[in-house]
Amino acid sequence: MPELPEVEVTRLGLLPLLQQTVTSVTIRNGKLRWPIPADLHDTLSQQTLLQLTRRAKYILAQFERGVLILHLGMSGRLRLMAQFEPPQKHDHLDIQFTSGQVLRLRDPRRFGAVLWIDGLDATHPLLNTLGPEPLGQDFHAHYLHRQLKKKNVAIKIALMDSHVVVGIGNIYASEALFRARISPQLPAKKLSLKQCEALVQEVKTTLSDALIAGGSSLRDFLGADNKAGYFQQSYFVYGRTGEPCRVCHTPIMQIKQGQRSTFYCPVCQK
DNA sequence: CGAATCTCCTGGAGGC
DNA sequence: TGCCTCCAGGAGATTC
DSSP: OOOHHHHHHHHHHHGGGTTOBEEEEEESOOBSSSBOOTTHHHHHTTOBEEEEEEETTEEEEEESSEEEEEEOTTTOEEEEESSOOOOOTTEEEEEEETTSOEEEEEOTTOOOEEEEEESSSOOOHHHHTOOOOTTSTTOOHHHHHHHHHTOOSBHHHHHTOTTTOSSOOHHHHHHHHHHTTOOTTSBGGGOOHHHHHHHHHHHHHHHHHHHHHHHTTGGGGGSSSOOTTOOOOOOSSTTOBTSBOTTTOOBBEEEEETTEEEEEOTTTOO
16 A cells, blocks of 8 residues: 555655656456546657656656546556566556667556646645645644644544645554654644644654665566565554554554544553 | 545455 | 455445
């Protein structure tokens, strides 16, 4: 499940494609979260890739006449191949470049998205209402405190709300709250400024720790076994229901919040 | 408007 | 080994 660090590592892995020109696009299955534009081949052919940026979990590939938006959803993986290889199951999209390199999207669950924005000044509704980047300077304790004051939900729900801050998925929401010693069930509006300081700090370190771990696996991006941007990590609470807390040895609890699993230590987190 | 719920999809795990 | 059920989840769409 690509979280923000995986998306960023994926973006970094695509950088070798900068200044390359598209020769062809093959859509094998365009039925993702939204349909892949059927005319993407005609749109992208002969266009040069100028920039690769990221906003939230969206990878933005800027070409000469517009922007290709890529989202990995739950199970999406982008892989860069030195040359064409026979596609396997769930390999839904290929973008081929003049160098012979092929960018391939595999997404078994098809929650991902590939969209085209025509024009360079154009914006997209998907990107318009997003909160600040968690690793950016705009995400700080005073901002978070102010936002949470108007939220009538539990802190874990608020932390995953992309209007508050982007890029914090289910795993890192639980992890950051554990590290900040805050109960996921605490009403968002009850967090003190001090708790917001701790939480912002832990969100940033949790994400950048994962980013650093992911950076070391970057070389695999060009490899054949498709480990692109994915890395093993040991979690404090996520997926550890019933196992002893790594700090106090109390069994980790699992609850549902907003149809999603939340993991926490009932003793360490208040 | 905010909050809660629904929805898309497939692979993997567990039960029998 | 096969079949069934359940679960996982990003985040926009829908409903209340």
